[in-house]
Amino acid sequence: MARIKTDIAGVSRGEPVRQRVIDAAERLLREGRADFSMRDLAADAGVSFATPFNHFGSKAAIMQALSERRIDEMTRRFANSPIVPDAASRVLLAVDVAADVMLEEPDVSRAVMSWLGTPSAAPGRVWERSTSLWRLALGDGDGLDAAWREEALDRLPGQLAFAFRGVLSFWTAGELADDAIGPRAREIVQTLLMGFTERLLSKRADI
Structure with a gap:
């Protein structure tokens, strides 16, 4: 836990400017301007036109940062x-927390998700963070x-990242309603946990 918190809190030399650009991108998305240009972004952030390119390289990279x-x-x-007392319960709690975050600003979250399949010059850290x-x-x-x-413990973190991202992809495409994110994510997470959870294994043995 400490490693993750340190990673999140870490500040590099250019971080204040980077955060200003990311904040501006989020504001534009809240205004319904998902098609904003890099010039629009620079103007809203109060930086030079070159600054977003210098720090991120592309709009796709900015969306990855969001x-x-x-x-x-x-x-x-x-x-x-x-x-909470056990790993399975904690993972299900994490699903609920993650769904809540995505649904606080669903239009913004969808706009961000729609960019994640777009190639950028450098890979983002979405996979690592998830x-x-x-x-x-x-x-x-x-x-x-x-x-x-x-x-x-070796396999599940990556598989859970795949699973939640998959649910969000169908939601972004309009195939899942907002209130379906949590239940669908819980279903797939419970399926992944089924082979590794003592309680579920014992129930399955009794069938």
């Missing part, structure tokens, strides 16, 4: 949530089947 910001907020809220959130939720894997715990 996605990373959302995952950082999910992580912050999850870390400040009441303690995987870290689910790794944090799993913790030490308490409640997972002891025989498979090590494998679960």
Whole structure:
């Protein structure tokens, strides 16, 4: 947990200007201007036209940064949530927290998500951030089947990142309603956990 918090709080030399550009991009999205140009962005941020390019390189990279910001907020809220007793319950709590963050400003979140499949000169850190959130939720894997715990902790963070991103992709495309994000994400997360959770394994053995 400490590693993730340090990573989120880390500030580089150009961070204030970067944050100003990201803040401006978010404002433009809130105004319904998802098609904003880099010139529009620079003007709203109060920086030179070249600044967004110098710090990000492309609009796609700025949208990746906005996605990373959302995952950082999910992580912050999850870390400040009441303690729950086992890994499966924590992961389900993380799903609820993540869905809440995405739905606070659904139009903005959809606009950001729609850009994540767009290539940029340098890869973003969305995958890294998302995987870290689910790794944090799993913790030490308490409640997972002891025989498979090590494998679960190795595989599940990435699989959970894939799963939640998949649900968001269908939501962004308009195939899932806002109120379906949480339930659908919970279903797929429970399916992924099923093979590694002692309680679910014992129930399955009784069938």
